[in-house]
Amino acid sequence: MSNIKNLKEFAQLAGVSTATISRALSGTGRVSEETRQRIATLADRLGYQPNVTARNLRTQRTMTVGVLVPLGHEAAQHLSDPFFNTMTGFLADALSDHGYDLLLSRVLPKSDRWLDRYIGSGKVDGIIVIGQSTEFAVIETVSRRYLPMVVWGGQVSGQHHCSVGSDNRAGGILAARHLIERGCRRIAFAGPTRGPEFGERLQGVKQVLHEQGLSETLIELPSHFEPEAAFADILAQLDGIAELPDGIVAGSDVTAIGVLRALQELQVDVPGRVKVIGYDGLPVGAQVSPPLTTVDQQLRRGAGLMVELLLRRLAGEATESRMIAPNLILRSST
Amino acid sequence: MSNIKNLKEFAQLAGVSTATISRALSGTGRVSEETRQRIATLADRLGYQPNVTARNLRTQRTMTVGVLVPLGHEAAQHLSDPFFNTMTGFLADALSDHGYDLLLSRVLPKSDRWLDRYIGSGKVDGIIVIGQSTEFAVIETVSRRYLPMVVWGGQVSGQHHCSVGSDNRAGGILAARHLIERGCRRIAFAGPTRGPEFGERLQGVKQVLHEQGLSETLIELPSHFEPEAAFADILAQLDGIAELPDGIVAGSDVTAIGVLRALQELQVDVPGRVKVIGYDGLPVGAQVSPPLTTVDQQLRRGAGLMVELLLRRLAGEATESRMIAPNLILRSST
DNA sequence: GGCGGTTGTGGAATCGATTGTGCATTGCTG
DNA sequence: CAGCAATGCACAATCGATTCCACAACCGCC
Structure with missing residues (x-):
């Protein structure tokens, strides 16, 4: 043409x-x-x-935002993880609403300089990192000299970098209260124990149990991140348990789905005998059986917020971290 | 630093x-x-x-590939669709193996020129389009003058653009044969009827039934793409049916999951009373209960193949479309 | 010692846009 | 009608790298 x-x-x-x-x-x-x-x-x-390249060179802006997904030790860890994929989708929408493109990168953080490398190349105007986990220290360091960066994850006191995430402790409280209201007394927490986010959720649960004088009954069911491994972990632990819990808070929806499968395998009725509540609010939670009650992190809103904050930072503003108040999505698993 | x-x-x-x-x-x-x-x-x-921008301008290459997801009429259509997200993840991996970045764009094809706009901007060296569906004609036109493009989807005779996808008819045959081997006689096909891919899968099923002299028993259960709507569609149809099928081929894993939920809702035992087989091979299929038997499209391999073909096209080579032979993943739903 | 050939380096053009500055031209005011 | 401001447009610098070409130094050989 x-x-x-x-x-x-x-x-x-x-x-x-x-x-x-x-x-x-x-x-x-x-x-x-x-x-x-x-x-x-x-x-x-x-x-x-x-020509966009020429324009970018002249104007010193690329109108592109890098979305970084740091992969854990196992490279395959997040591939089948619906959380990252869902988040990326929401980010793509939010960014394109503002005329920005999304450059997607999955990084294996081998050295401490993976972030520097990315920033220094000048490919993007700013970056969004999905998940802090093991890279907290690196992110924190970089944030002191590189402003246009927003991170999905928890917020700890004294933290320098700008993060957006749900109030994990409040979410844990919400989940535990819900189970107790539904009549549960023997509560378990299933999920990864590493990573600040999960720890906070667990703390929330513990706090509620303590208030209710149920502290000593908390059962911990540690598991891997990855869906299949999580399922195996949970199954093994539930199978060998003396007395089943009557309510399980899962650290994520992925874990919750593993819990549901394990209970199914053991022919335990959900929610009749055991009630299960997840954490994330992923669309896939509605598609399993029974449909999963869960703590909704409002990922769509979170993505929008991250983009908004990033744009403000690009404009030179200093922005505070934000916590999103979680809320319950009631379905049939509790 | x-x-x-x-x-x-x-x-x-x-x-x-x-x-x-x-x-x-x-x-x-x-x-x-x-x-x-x-x-x-x-x-x-x-x-x-x-500085990457300056280098790109000088060398006239960006080392970036655009991945386009054309959204249907409803903007929200694909957001919760695990298929696109999974595919995007695999593409990100395959591209980064070759030193390319992935620029993700979701486009609402309002005018016929969405592809031209994207190409003309010079942001990317080549593009990968995920799904042909309603945009077949546009893609076909553009492919005549723009070479570095590879499309995920079916292959029809006389097609000009380079596509990669599973052999949908063969997949349909595989699915139907499997159900019949498992003893099914009243077979249904559930899923969207629009879109060339699904049509081919249905044809494969019909062919098998015809060979087996079971043609007149095929039950069609049309549904929407979107998970929640698909579930509702299937439920409504199964609920009102005189005699249930004993085997259901779903057009996609998302549809299959909707079918499973509907059957659960109706308290129909799977696989005892009805057997269900999906199509796609998404990781999430392993996470539902019962774990889903499905026709595996080998998306990871497909993604790798698309990238390989695109690189060859970038080098000026002409490449043929490729069909990936599907294979069964046997789990518990059949 | 002169000469072709190799090797290492620097100068400057180039990619394709954006944008500050300057120069006409026009319009308006007193 | 002189003088000044506003308007419309062109010239040329600029962004930061890559790469063609030229040139000097050095080598070995006759």
Whole structure:
């Protein structure tokens, strides 16, 4: 369709200078309404589009945001994890609403300089990191000299980097209270124990049990992140247990789904005999059987918030970390 | 860490010309081993990294591939769809293995020129489109003048663009045969009826039934794409049915999960009374209960293949479309 | 010692846009 | 009608790298 290669060529055809065309199309600067119209229609007809790379070089902006997913030790860890994928999707939407593109990178944090490398290349205007976990220290260091960065994850006191995440402790409280209201007395917490987010959720649960004088009954069911491994972990532990809990708080929806499968395998009725509540609010939770009651982190809102904060940081503003108040999604597993 | 802003500054510090530095770091051209070493260590110490935008402009390559997900009429259609998210993840891995970045874009194909716009901007060296569906015609047109494009989807005879996808008809055959081997006689096909991929799968099923003299017993259970809507569609139809099928082929894993939920709701035993087989091979299929038997499209391999073909096209080669032979993943739902 | 050939390096053009500055031209005011 | 401001446009610098070309130094050989 378009035979036009670059601005200069277009300018010759239009009989004006490149400067005028640039200004006419961008709407900045003084151009007569008449020529603006003429150039606009001509551009449309010839299918001219400015070269983004050249523009980026000149303007020193790329209109692109890097989304980094740090993978854990096992490279395959997050591949089948619906959480990261769902989050990435929401981010793509939120960013494109603001005219930004999303450069997706999964990184294996081998050295401590994975973040520096990414930043230094100048490919992106800012970055969003999904999950702190083992990389907390690196993120914290980098945040002191690199401003346009927002991280999904928990917020600890004294933390320097800007994070967005749900209030994990409040979420844990919400989950435990719900189970107790439903009549549970022997409560278990299933899920990974590493990672600040999960720890906070567990603390929330413990706090409620303590208030209710049920502390000593908390059962801990540690598990891996990865869905299949989590299922195996949970199954092994539940299978050998003397007395089943009557309510299980899972550290994530992925874990919760593993718990449901394990209970199914053991032919334990959910929610009749054991009630299960997840954490995340992933769409997939509605698709399992029984549909999963869960603590909703409002990922869509979280993604929107991260983008908003990042844009403010790009504008030079200093922004505070934000916690999102979690809320319950009641379905059939409790 | 690094106070170095650009090549020129670095060159002054190093006491050589920019040309030499560029050659030393890229390893192209003639540079004495001694200076190469010196510059390499200096670059490392100063944390110098070449500006990617400038390099892209000069070399006319971006080392970036655009991954386009055309959304249907409903913008929310694919957000909760694990298929796209899983595929995107695999593509990210395959691309980064070859040093390419992944620019993710979800597009609402409002006009016919969404593809042209994307291509013309020069942001990417090539593109991968996930799913043809309603945009088949646009893709076909563009493919005649824009070479570096590979599409995930079916392959129809006479098709010009390069596609990678599973052999949908063969997959349908595989699924139907499996159910019949398991003793099913009243077979149903559940899933969206639009879209070339699903049509082919249905054809495969029909072919098997025809061969077995079971043609007239095929029950069709049309449904939407979107998980929740699919569940509702299936439930409504199964609820009102005179005689239940004893085997159900689902057009996708998402549909299959909806089928499982509907059957659970109706308290129909799976696989005892009805057997269910999905299509896709998504990881999430292993996480539902009962774990889903499914036709595996080998998405990871598919993603790798798309990247490989795209790279060949970038090198100017003409490539043929490829079909991936599907295979069964046997789990507990059949 | 002169000469072709290799090797290492620097100068400068180049990629394609954006944008500050300057120069006509036009319009308005007193 | 002089003088000044506003308007519309072109020229050229600029962003930061890569790479073509030229050139000097050095080598070995006759």
